Amino acid sequence: MMDESAELAVSITQIVQRLKGTHLHSQLEKQAKECLHKPEIKLDTLKDDVRRLLKASGITCLLLPPGHPRAPPEHTKEPLEYMRKAQVNWEKRILKSLNSMCTELGIPLAWKRPVPEQKELANKWNEMGTDEPDLSKFRPVYAPKDFLEVLVGLRNPNNERSEDLTVRSHWGLIQVSLNVRDIPQMREMYPELGLTYGQLGIDDHTHVPPDLFESEHIHIGKKVVSEQDSAAAQQYSRQGCPTGLRAQLWSLILNTTNDPEDITHYEQLKARVINHDLLVDNLIYKDVKLTASNDDYYFVFEDYLYQVLLCFSRDTAVLEHFSYNSATPPKSCIQNKSGSEQCAMVYPPNGVIPFHGFSMYVAPLCFLYNEPSKLYRVFREMYIRYLFRLHSISSHPSGIVSLCLQFERLLQTHLPQLFYHLREIGAQPLRIAFKWIVRAFSGYLSTDQLLLLWDRILGYDSLEIVAVLAAAVFAFRAENLMEVTSLASAEAVLADLSTLKVMPLLQIFLFATSV
Amino acid sequence: MSAKAVSCTIKSPVALQIGDAVSDSSRPGVYITDITLAEPVNIQEISFKNYYSAYLTVRLQRNYCLMSNPHAEAGSHDYFSIYRHQMLTEPDNVTTVRLILRQPSSEWLNFSIEEINIYPCAKEDSERDVPAWISTLTPVEEPLDLNGLPDPETVSSSIQQMWALTEIMQASQTAASIGRFDMSRSYDVKLLSYT
Numbered sequence: 153m154m155d156e157s158a159e160l161a162v163s164i165t166q167i168v169q170r171l172k173g174t175h176l177h178s179q180l181e182k183q184a185k186e187c188l189h190k191p192e193i194k195l196d197t198l199k200d201d202v203r204r205l206l207k208a209s210g211i212t213c214l215l216l217p218p219g220h221p222r223a224p225p226e227h228t229k230e231p232l233e234y235m236r237k238a239q240v241n242w243e244k245r246i247l248k249s250l251n252s253m254c255t256e257l258g259i260p261l262a263w264k265r266p267v268p269e270q271k272e273l274a275n276k277w278n279e280m281g282t283d284e285p286d287l288s289k290f291r292p293v294y295a296p297k298d299f300l301e302v303l304v305g306l307r308n309p310n311n312e313r314s315e316d317l318t319v320r321s322h323w324g325l326i327q328v329s330l331n332v333r334d335i336p337q338m339r340e341m342y343p344e345l346g347l348t349y350g351q352l353g354i355d356d357h358t359h360v361p362p363d364l365f366e367s368e369h370i371h372i373g374k375k376v377v378s379e380q381d382s383a384a385a386q387q388y389s390r391q392g393c394p395t396g397l398r399a400q401l402w403s404l405i406l407n408t409t410n411d412p413e414d415i416t417h418y419e420q421l422k423a424r425v426i427n428h429d430l431l432v433d434n435l436i437y438k439d440v441k442l443t444a445s446n447d448d449y450y451f452v453f454e455d456y457l458y459q460v461l462l463c464f465s466r467d468t469a470v471l472e473h474f475s476y477n478s479a480t481p482p483k484s485c486i487q488n489k490s491g492s493e494q495c496a497m498v499y500p501p502n503g504v505i506p507f508h509g510f511s512m513y514v515a516p517l518c519f520l521y522n523e524p525s526k527l528y529r530v531f532r533e534m535y536i537r538y539l540f541r542l543h544s545i546s547s548h549p550s551g552i553v554s555l556c557l558q559f560e561r562l563l564q565t566h567l568p569q570l571f572y573h574l575r576e577i578g579a580q581p582l583r584i585a586f587k588w589i590v591r592a593f594s595g596y597l598s599t600d601q602l603l604l605l606w607d608r609i610l611g612y613d614s615l616e617i618v619a620v621l622a623a624a625v626f627a628f629r630a631e632n633l634m635e636v637t638s639l640a641s642a643e644a645v646l647a648d649l650s651t652l653k654v655m656p657l658l659q660i661f662l663f664a665t666s667v
Numbered sequence: 668m669s670a671k672a673v674s675c676t677i678k679s680p681v682a683l684q685i686g687d688a689v690s691d692s693s694r695p696g697v698y699i700t701d702i703t704l705a706e707p708v709n710i711q712e713i714s715f716k717n718y719y720s721a722y723l724t725v726r727l728q729r730n731y732c733l734m735s736n737p738h739a740e741a742g743s744h745d746y747f748s749i750y751r752h753q754m755l756t757e758p759d760n761v762t763t764v765r766l767i768l769r770q771p772s773s774e775w776l777n778f779s780i781e782e783i784n785i786y787p788c789a790k791e792d793s794e795r796d797v798p799a800w801i802s803t804l805t806p807v808e809e810p811l812d813l814n815g816l817p818d819p820e821t822v823s824s825s826i827q828q829m830w831a832l833t834e835i836m837q838a839s840q841t842a843a844s845i846g847r848f849d850m851s852r853s854y855d856v857k858l859l860s861y862t
Contacts, residue, residue, distance in 0.1 A: 178827040223746040231744040247859045254858060261859070308740070310719055310776050329774055331739035482859045499859060547740055 230478035230546045234308055235553075239478045239545040242302050246505060247482055249293050254431065257289050261431045261484060261499055270426050277422070281445075281454035287438045292508035296590045299507075299543060300325075300583070303553055306545070323571055324560030325582045330547055332558035334565060335667050338620065342612065344390040345655075347663050352392025353604040353655030366394075373397045382407060390611035392604055392655070399520040405610045406533040410526045418525035421463035424501075428466075432500045436461045440511045449599050453518035457511050460528050464535075470502035473536035478546035479503075504540075509587075512594040513539050516602050538615055542590050555589050555619040556582055562623040566665055570630050579639040584646055585622040592618050593649075601654045608658075621654060624661035628652070677702050677783055680768070696771055702764045702783065712786040713764065714748040719778035724767040725749065737772040 171177040230236045254261060304325045333341065350365030369391065376384045377400045385404040393401045440457050444450040474481055481503025483496045514531050521527035541551045548554065563571045563581055574581050588596050592615065593605060608617045632645045682695035721737035724730050731749060734742040770778040
């Protein structure tokens with residue numbers, strides 16, 4: 153069917169575009185040129201021969217532009233107009249907040265560090281955590297609960313909204329009709345989490361003899377790493393990554409390397425940190441001090457977090473991801489003192505304004521990588537593939553809106569009594585679960601469990617599993633939750649997740665719930 | 668696909684409803700749009716932007732699905748194209764195209780399709796489908812006599828990537844200045860702008 157080859161052509165064009173300028177592209181071209189020098193090929197008729205061959209094999213539309221030719225770029229960022237508008241309004245609020253903080257404190261957004269300060273920072277680079285700057289005047293630009301209010305207020309103007317609460321209506325806070333999967337569909341999507349497959353997180357328990365699953369799994373993992381097979385690593389990760397191989401496997405899946413180029417890039421970013429001070433640096437300091445430094449598992453990594461996040465703010469390569477992110481980077485107009493020159497610049501250079509809890513996206517990775525440049529590369533890749541979707545408004549299946557809706561739908565379908573009870577006592581489940589979802593559970597689960605969860609995020613290339621886990625946690629504590637009579641006591645029941653085992657919860661919820 | 672769209676007149680959609688359209692309070696689930704073409708055309712492609720329509724029937728094509736789940740948002744605002752080969756009969760010498768839109772879900776207040784364009788068949792374009800470098804091949808030269816110099820092949824393969832990068836840089840040059848994050852005391856970065 154020509155449909156398939158048209159899709160194939162589009163994929164090929166996209167891949168060719170991405171390959172331009174890479175080492176692989178020049179190698180391929182070189183190989184092709186060498187082939188053409190073979191005696192069987194006649195140079196004069198080459199063009200026509202190639203054309204004939206392409207036509208005969210059916211790949212005639214190789215030069216289709218990527219994406220639908222008539223879709224404007226904002227459609228690729230986010231197809232639904234009302235969500236684009238909501239994102240724009242939310243961004244305006246964030247900018248207002250940041251601007252008012254600037255004016256109140258009288259601090260510019262960015263300034264060049266004086267030379268003695270640069271020297272001092274360069275010396276203290278590995279122990280920035282020992283600094284105790286006065287951060288009392290700074291406050292986080294926004295917290296997850298502010299973002300939740302925006303999502304709760306999302307409305308589609310074309311949606312029929314009747315006021316009566318019927319069986320068909322949605323009991324939760326999210327009132328948009330996105331397509332989310334239910335349990336039977338997820339059983340087909342996530343078969344490797346099923347009861348008949350071995351899992352790290354279940355079958356590596358001390359009671360279970362390692363010959364049953366664990367030794368074989370580790371053996372396969374070692375082979376995958378030695379073959380440097382990225383697709384195999386992704387498939388493998390669905391059943392969990394052994395602790396000793398996880399760092400290499402994640403790096404394979406995310407296609408990050410630690411070539412001299414990457415190390416040079418990191419050193420350049422470090423130089424930018426030393427040369428210029430940004431206002432967002434203070435936000436980062438404050439966030440790390442408030443969250444990661446207070447966490448029993450992560451406080452030891454405080455210095456690493458500064459080294460990664462300060463560099464991240466200055467990395468303009470991150471700007472590329474805005475072509476598929478519904479968000480738009482904020483701009484600032486800089487003007488020289490005489491007012492004669494003006495230009496618009498993205499601020500911060502990477503376009504991402506950190507919010508309260510942002511440093512928790514980096515913290516779990518510190519357990520895997522101790523070289524700052526490698527840690528940085530893996531974090532950046534995780535951010536531009538997955539984590540950005542947790543704090544921008546979009547209709548993407550892994551976006552925060554879909555995840556929240558899926559959580560609520562799963563709860564309403566499979567635990568209706570619990571959901572109704574919580575609603576009645578004024579404890580909407582999403583108000584409790586939102587902070588887990590926005591951080592992909594970082595800081596709420598114990599680290600080994602969190603890493604098992606993130607294995608599956610990488611393995612299935614989707615954040616959906618985060619929403620499922622949130623529902624599974626409610627299912628697990630359902631009995632206690634049915635007894636509570638207020639939002640505060642519901643939150644108390646769900647305050648401590650550090651003893652939970654993630655994989656059994658997911659497995660029971662997905663494969664042992666009756667549908 | 669740089670073909671130009673054929674000019675056509677798109678009539679306003681007519682709802683198919685049982686009962687009196689004025690007094691009935693239920694919303695229609697079917698709209699019919701007629702598109703009249705100025706002259707007979709062999710159609711290559713019909714493209715449009717969706718607005719909450721779930722199913723489309725073209726008089727030449729049956730029940731093309733636009734939204735996989737009529738109750739959910741997916742596909743509701745997407746751009747679609749219907750090509751010649753997807754139609755049941757050859758769309759040649761066409762003067763009118765009738766599009767029948769259906770939206771069975773009661774979730775939505777309105778549905779339609781927008782930005783409808785019809786493209787005629789283009790001639791076979793034979794000049795642009797071969798990459799430029801094939802045309803500029805030279806025959807293999809005799810092996811050179813090297814005097815302690817490195818092999819040109821290895822040197823060229825290592826600079827080739829740099830050359831490719833410079834090509835990309837040249838191709839993507841903009842008129843704007845590089846805007847390096849180079850701030851001296853003479854610049855003030857005060858506020859973020861809202862536009």
